[in-house]
Every structure is written in C-alpha cells, then in structure tokens.
Amino acid sequence: MAEDSSRQTSLHCFFYWAEHRPDSVYLTQPYPDGRVEDITWAEAADQVSRMAGYLVSLGLPAHSSIAILGKNSAHWILADLAIWAAGHVSVPLYPTLNGETAAYILDHSQAQLLFLGKMDGTADGWNDIKQHMPEDLPVVSLPLSPRKDTPTWQGIIERQAPETPRWPDPDELATIVYTSGSTGRPKGVMHSFRNMVSVAEGLQQLFPVGTEERMLSYLPLAHVAERAAVETQSLYYGFHLYFANSLDTFQEDLQRARPTLFFSVPRLWMKFYLSINAKLPPRKQKLLFNLPILGSLVKKKVLRQLGLDHCRAALTGAAPLSADIIAWYRNLGLELLEVYGMSENFGYSHANRPGAARAGYVGVPNPGVEHRIGEGGEVQVRSPGQMLGYFRNEEKTREDITEDGFLKTGDMGEIDSDGSLRITGRVKDLFKTAKGKYVVPVPIENRFNHPGAEVVCVAGANQPQPCMMVLLSDELRSALANGADRAELERELAAELDAVNTACESHEKVAFLAVVKEPWTMENGMLTPTMKIKRNVIEAFYNARMDDWFARNTKVVWDF
Known part of the structure; x- marks a missing residue:
C-alpha cells in the first residue's frame, strides 16, 4: 500500500481496500432469523459514502x-466510518x-446525533437507556x-x-x-486518527498480518481494546471481519469465522x-494430553471444539490472566500472548512476542x-497511541500526564533487566x-x-x-443448585486457599x-463492559456480611 493513500488514517485504509479489493467480503453479519449477510469492500464503501452524504446534508458544525x-x-x-467521512467525531x-x-x-x-444499533433490552441496558x-x-x-x-x-x-469523503x-x-467507569464518572478520552493507526503500524513490526486473516468481533467496540485489535487492524490490513449473533449462537458464529487471529x-x-x-475433567486431560500420539489429536480436537483450530495468534488483555491458564492454552498449541494497554494510549503499550512469551x-x-x-511503583508509559487528553477536563489531563509527557497508568509494576513489565496491581486497589498493613489484592487473586x-x-x-470472594462457574453453580454434594468441592477450595497462603x-x-x-x-454493575471486576462495587455489596463471615471462623464460607 502506498503510504500517502492508505496508511494516514483508518478512513484512507478503508477506501484503499474498496478500490483494490472491491469484490472481497469485508463484513459478515448473522441475523436472529438465521440469515447471514456478506458485505464486500465496494458495497461497504457505497453505503458509507451515502450515509456520509446524509450527515453532511444535516448542516452540523464541523467536527461534531x-x-x-x-x-x-x-x-x-460502517457508522463509525460514515461519521469520519462526513468530517465528524465518533x-x-x-x-x-x-x-x-x-x-x-x-x-x-455534546452529541448532535445518535446511531442506534443492535439492542434488545435483555442482555443490554436498552430498557433503562431509552x-x-x-x-x-x-x-x-x-x-437490528x-x-x-x-x-x-x-x-x-x-x-x-x-x-466524496x-x-x-x-x-x-x-x-x-x-x-468504562470502574470508579466514578466515565472520562472522555480523545484520540486522533494517528493514535489509532499507530496500533496497526506497531503490530506490523511484531508479526506478519495480511489480507487472508479472519477475526470475530464480539467484545464491546465501545472499548479501545476491540477498536484497536479488531476494527483498526481489519481496516489497516484489509482482512475479513465476522460478527456474533448472540451468546446462544456464539460457538456457531466462531465456527463460521474460524479466526486466524483472536482477541x-x-x-x-x-x-x-x-x-x-x-x-x-482436568485429571483425564492430564492423562490424555501426555499420551504420545493420541495426546496431540485430543488437543487439536479441543481447539476445534473451541473454534480456534485455525488460530495462529491469540491475545489476552484488559486484566491479568493466571499463568496456569495461559500455560494450559499453550499446551494445547495455542500461542496465547498477553498484551497491555489502556484507553488513554489506545491499547498500544506492551506485548509478549511470539516464541518469547x-x-x-x-x-x-x-x-x-x-x-x-x-513514584510509589506506578508504571508510566509514553506511547505513539497516547491520547490528546480528556474531553472537557484539562485538570484531569494535567493530573494524569507528567511534565515530560508520560502517562500515569495507575498500575503498579516491575521492569526486569530484559525490559519485560510485570503488573503487580492497581495503585487504588491497595487497602489497609x-x-x-497494606495489601495488594491482584497478585493474591492471580495465585x-x-x-x-x-x-x-x-x-x-x-x-x-484479607478474605476472598469466589464466584463459581455456571456449571458448578447449577450443579449445587440441583443438590450436588459440596463436601469434596469445599475440601478442594480449602486446599487451594492453603496453597495461595504459602x-x-x-x-x-x-x-x-x-x-x-x-x-x-x-448488568448488575459488578463487572465493567470489558469484564473486569468493579472492586469497589463488589466490596460495597458484601461489606455488611463481612463481620458475620469472619465470626464463623472457617476456611470456606458458603453465602447461600
């Protein structure tokens, strides 16, 4: 791609692919009635150009x-692209x-117009928002x-x-x-087109990506993680993007996409x-995975059931993931790479490298x-993806950006001699x-x-x-609700707690x-839209029960 025509902004990239790969499918959208719509690059460009014409006809001030x-x-x-093509801000x-x-x-x-998309009032906030x-x-x-x-x-x-754009x-x-507002009012992080494209330019230097890739978009596009890892990459590299219909059809949607990259x-x-x-069960996994030939076949079957058998690179981010779980995926043959970034640098900060994670x-x-x-062990980062500042909040911008241009992340961390970063917790998560005595909860949770x-x-x-609140898997909670014996589970949980405490x-x-x-x-406010725990909300919800839990003087307390 020519630098002057296709890499300046995501919008330039979009129209480049519409010109050079007009008949290739860009977007695949499933519908509740079972219909699946494929939209080519040329069709997408035509729709975007027409919607941009409508927005221009409204006579809104520039950069609305x-x-x-x-x-x-x-x-x-397509709405995001139409907003940009009309000279506005999404x-x-x-x-x-x-x-x-x-x-x-x-x-x-100061929104001048709203594009209202896929909402149904069941697994979203539409009934309240309206x-x-x-x-x-x-x-x-x-x-939809x-x-x-x-x-x-x-x-x-x-x-x-x-x-014309x-x-x-x-x-x-x-x-x-x-x-996402894990604490207090959400802040408006302002990003330029250059910020956004920096993510794709950086990825290009980490591992090769091309037009043959496939990704499934299902994490919230309102968050920079999905916007950076999926939307921006697909526009920059010109590859095929799939969408999920619903939680019930997720496995079917994943099988349709057979992603080569997955976030x-x-x-x-x-x-x-x-x-x-x-x-x-884990015991059976351990036995089967270690068999010379059968083990490899079983691992491939597991990845196929997950819909990830075509995936050559998988990313995890937004919160820490246990080293044991990462090792489990890598043992299956999926190279799961931890990445790190924030809304304030458009997710462009740190990443593990393939083969060197x-x-x-x-x-x-x-x-x-x-x-x-x-100061205080806080990680500070200066990135090409760094925000322009917080919208209508210059005081907070000055507070979070140092005089020499580093972003104060709010994360605590350590940098080793090789330059690798380990996140040890959030500054505001510390409690006494x-x-x-101060306690940093994240390392304990990760163990x-x-x-x-x-x-x-x-x-x-x-x-x-400290104490620990544990939410069991859906399957376990369902089994317990149907009368399953909790004695063995209680012993296992107590043993794991002892291992953590050592x-x-x-x-x-x-x-x-x-x-x-x-x-x-x-929906109940205990998770952010990117599924991180809202620690303050959870603590407030259970605070009244703490004294009773401590008074029971037992390793495992059942709150039901």
Missing part, C-alpha cells in the same frame, strides 16, 4: 460529536450502560435497532447520493472513548477453559513506546487491614487457580486479615474464602 450505541455489528463499523457508548450514565455521556460529549434519552436528539436506526420510529440506515442509503488530517480528533479478555478465556473442564509478564514495550516506574472458580476478588479493608506474607494471608451466590455481571 456523533454517538454510536449498540452491540457489535457490521453497521456499527462517540461510542457501551450497550450495557445504565440510563443515567448514557445520558451523562450524550450530554458531556427512559433517559434526550427527546431532542436525532436518531438514525441501524439494522429496537426503534422503528426513526430514519433508518437502509432507508437513507436507498435515496441518498454518495458523498472529507479526508481527515491524521492529527485531527477522530473519536472520544469514554472509560479476548481473561473472563472469557476462563469461561472457555471451564467449558472444556466440564466435558473433559513469559508467563506473568505483559511483555516488552511495543515499537516506539517508552516505559518507567514512577485493621493491623495497619488462586481452582478449575471451578470463574472469578475471585480479595477484600478486607479494616478487617484483621506464598503470602503474614499480613496478606487470606483468612477464608466466601463462595458467593450472586453472579457478577455487567
């Missing part, structure tokens, strides 16, 4: 904020937001939108003439990405792992990235016990590796010792673990 609300879909990507909203937060973002971003929508905000409905009383994407492109300058504001977050890697354990480390700096450890535990949270501020300082030793009944989900 235009919001996108909906689950991932082909038309989410503002994605998480589909799982509550109504109050959605209203805040629409107001704070009650808080500004009445005077214009809405355009994408396919819950509203039928607005102009539609299809209706507009059928009658609208195509518009307004080619953006690489340093112009492209998007405002609001943080996920720890919670979902753990779910995949637990689903295999439910079918093939180290468990427990998020890798070395990506090309062009500098890192250091600042009643004995006045707890019972195969039936989906996610854990260490807490215990102002208590004698590596803890005396003040860090976990007094007990509480097996909780309430699922932790995005």
